[in-house]
Amino acid sequence: MNKKIPQQLIVDAPVCPIYEEEQKRPRWRELQNEYYIVDPGCGHAINYLVWNTNSTIKPSSASTYSTHLYQFVDFLHSMGVTVCSAELEHVQQFFKYLSDNGKREGTLSLHKTSITNLYRHVDIHLGHEPNLRWDYIREFIKPSQFRTPPPIEREPISKEEIILLIENLNTQRERLVVQIALEAGLRNSDIRGLKINDIKLEEKYLDFYNRKSNIWQRMPISGELALLLRHWLYVGRESTLVDPENDHLFPGQKHEQLSGGYLNSIVTEAAERAGIQEVIGKIKITERQKVSMKTDKEYREMHKVTLHSLRHTFNQLLKDAGVPSDFRSAALGHSSPEITKKYYEHDDDNYDEVIGELFRGLQLGI
Incomplete structure (x- = not known):
């Protein structure tokens, strides 16, 4: 896959069936104002962030999780699929896309965590049946298998x-x-x-x-x-x-x-x-x-x-x-x-x- 999404693959973005409903949650608006959370463009992802921020997602990580989910959902929509209709191959293409654009292995691991947890939440808490099982992501997506730059080491200043x-x-x-x-x-x-x-x-x-x-x-x-x-x-x-x-x-x-x-x-x-x-x-x-x-x-x-x-x-x-x-x-x-x-x-x-x-x-x- 090219580093840039081929123009011919960019289609009209599909609409998440619960996006409009989840956007109206008062708690969602509060989280956006309090933690600079990005709108991921998917109702399932919003529900996941609302349920888990301050519990399994630390407040300091909420903004990062939302940004990662936004990037994932945006990629899926560019391919003409939603979170629930996506297949494992779409997730693999997304990680190839990240690595081709210079993301490091640690960043890919964080993306894997947020995506895996999203699908687990949809499966367990929302009662929906996505095409993709969350444990498949955990088992078959290996950030170490992608070609990534070496990590940047932070050094103290004198x-x-x-x-x-x-x-x-x-x-x-x-x-x-x-x-x-x-x-x-x-x-x-x-x-x-x-x-x-x-x-x-x-x-x-x-x-x-x-x-x-x-x-x-x-x-x-x-x-x-x-x-x-x-x-x-x-x-x-x-x-x-x-x-x-x-x-x-x-x-x-x-x-x-x-x-x-x-x-x-x-x-x-x-x-x-x-x-x-x-x-x-x-x-x-x-x-x-x-x-x-x-x-x-x-x-x-x-x-x-x-x-x-x-x-x-x-x-x-x-x-x-x-x-x-x-x-x-x-x-x-x-x-x-x-x-x-x-x-x-x-x-x-x-x-x-x-x-x-x-x-x-x-x-x-x-």
Whole structure:
């Protein structure tokens, strides 16, 4: 199959029989506003997202799942079939299409998970009988069998690069986003989800819900960050607030919280201004994505310095400071409940001191 869907195969898109009905669900509208969920163009997929977001699908993953399902449904419709009328060969063609367009094996695995779970949901919960069985997808679709580029490895940035990055941030909000990522190792979704009550200024720590690991975590913060947060909470935040009832630390203009794309652009653009940005990989943009993204670019660039690379930097800084690997794992939310418990029973005063020394004035020992 060609990288681009042959024009002769593009037909009038079929209509999912329950699409209009599922679109009207009040909970569906709430999810779209709260988690930036994409409309997949299929009622079965909408029903799956409504049922499973906040249960089997973590909120931080809901947007990714919806985007993957949108791409799958859009591909099926271009072939003249729906989710329920598709056969295994259509799914195989979709994965060939992904690999031909430069998607990596990890991305194909995520697509397989979302598609398999969709068909399982349709079979078990909706009582419909699709032509394709979900266990066939699980058994016969092997991402490792497709030709894919090697994975892109994210590396931490150096202490000197951190200073340059900080110097090229434009606003107080940008400085806060970056410093929270550096001091607490939070993911994009965790930063966006922070609420005012999560910030404990006097005690110098913040609580956050790790959406990927489904656990609450408490992270110490430096006096420098506490001062920045105090000024933001009592002065700066008001200038960005549209809804007085919004209790997010970083409220959005149209949504309750800022978008993930915007938070990442804070870091990537500052790194570009600082002269420390590099392109470490490219992902091909499909013809249909060009239309939806309103771009004529052939590739989407993967950058060295991103919000997620600051998470790797946080881990490296703690490692360099002598913080043991199991404590670092717990701080990153990667560990088992037993290790997390051990982390919280660690000498908190010592750990707080490490954080305070590391980030005092953001000199980082330079």
